[in-house]
Amino acid sequence: MNYGQKLFLITTLPFLAAAVLVSVLVTLQSRQLAEREIHQLERQLIDAKRAELKNYISIARNAVVNVYGRAAPDDEVAKLLVTQTLSAMLYGQDGYFFVYDYAGNNLVSPRETDLIGANWRGLTDPNGVSVTDELIRLARSGGGYHSYDWPKPSTGEIARMITYVIGYQDWRWAVGTGVFVDDVLATVAAARDQVEARVERTFLYIGAITLAALLLVFGSGLFITIRERRLADAKLKKLTQRVFDAQEEERSRVARELHDGISQILVGVRYALDIAKRRLASGDARAESDLDRGIAHLSGAIHEVRRISRDLRPGALDDLGLGPALKALIEDFGQRTGVATEFDTVVFRNRLDDEAKIALYRVAQEALTNIERHSRANTVSIALRGHSRGATLRISDDGKGIEATRSAPSTGAGLGLRNMQERVEQLDGTLRILSANSGTVIEATVPLTHLLPPEDRSDSHTKANA
Secondary structure (H helix, E strand, O other), X not given: OOHHHHHHHHHHHHHHHHHHHHHHHHHHHHHHHHHHHHHHXXXXXXXXXXXXXXXXXXXXXXXXXXXXXXXXXOOHHXXXXXXXXXXXXXEOOOEOEEEEEOOOEEEEOXXXXXXXXXXXXXXXXXXXXXXXHHHHHHHHOOOEEEEEEEEOOOOOOEEEEEEEEEEEOOOOEEEEEEEEOHHHHHHHHHHHHHHHHHHHHHHHHHHHHHHHHHHHHHHHHHHHHHHHHHHHHXXXXXXXXXXXXXXXXXXXXXXXXXXXXXXXXXXXXXXXXXXXXHHHHHOOOOHHHHHHHHHHHHHHHHHHHHHHHHHHOOHHHHHOOHHHHHHHHHHHHHHHHOOEEEEEEOOOOOEEOHHHHHHHHHHHHHHHHHHHHHHOOOEEEEEEEEEOOEEEEEEEEOOOOHHHHHHOOOOHHHHHHHHHHHHHHHOOOEEEEEEEOOEEEEEEEEEHHHEEOOOOOOOOOOOOOO
């Protein structure tokens, strides 16, 4: 997987997990809320049915109260009149009253006449729920509700039925009526289907929103990736060009110094030796002075080669450390330019690693080059310190400042500052540049990670080099 794919995966996986979690939570909460509402609806409908049953029983009791209230326990004529009255009280397609005596014999069942006259003790519904015995028990205790499955007279199919029964204790009768609640169950089932449909729609909506968001994230990520890649390619091309320009500039500088310095000196040596040769051949006494002049020119060439070599890679940096190398650099700068110089440092036991030494040396070199070319300074000072945060190189001058330098047509100053910035950033350090009309201060700080631990020294008089 490339970087873009990894970034897209890291971005989308938490988003997908959050979307799935939200979907599950919404689904569970919706179902729980809907289930509570459905149960409440079912209870309300059942309570309404039960209240309806009580009303029917009250109507039946009012219809026979005069007969039942005046009759004796063994008044068969009154019993017959009451059974006829209750058999005639039909309501709706399936509503009727039933009567069982406490022995389990059916006395009234107008919609199921095959039950009349038979004893139904021990009768159960298809689910094994006791019917007759439970109705008689409720009647003996004063009355109550009972629910069981029973054939529906209008259809002949088994349906859920709720009955309410009371006891005529003088006659030892269980009188009751019932209503079928299949319409209630159908209403509840329809409500559950609607809830499931709503949950499915909600889930689809969340999925559609998630997909749209994913497409948006993917499109945005693709656009940003392409844009950043183009910017990175452009920066890389610019950086590569800068590297090439710096290489060419360095090569041009070395070639110019070789041509203008060493080449001319060596030509002077050659001419001096040629003149000395001719004068020796002719016995001229001035040949010795020509040889001395050639030797002097040759010494100058040797000094120039050492200077160029020191600029490319100072030997003092590897042999003596950063402090002596910086001291030699600023002394050579003062001798070459006539600018008053000052170098200050203290020996600190933690030594810099090679990358930090080279970077700080090149920062000082770039700064001195810019000072020589642009600042018109009279005084330059360099200070090197170690502290609790790492090591800091401070370069200050009393020149005209960077802003005034930038107003002049020049390309080297900006490139030199960028080179210093990049060198310090590679070390995870910081570069601060403070400039005004009265001078410029450059501070380069490298962190503790580029300081080596103190070395064990057997000789107490040996000093550690920075």
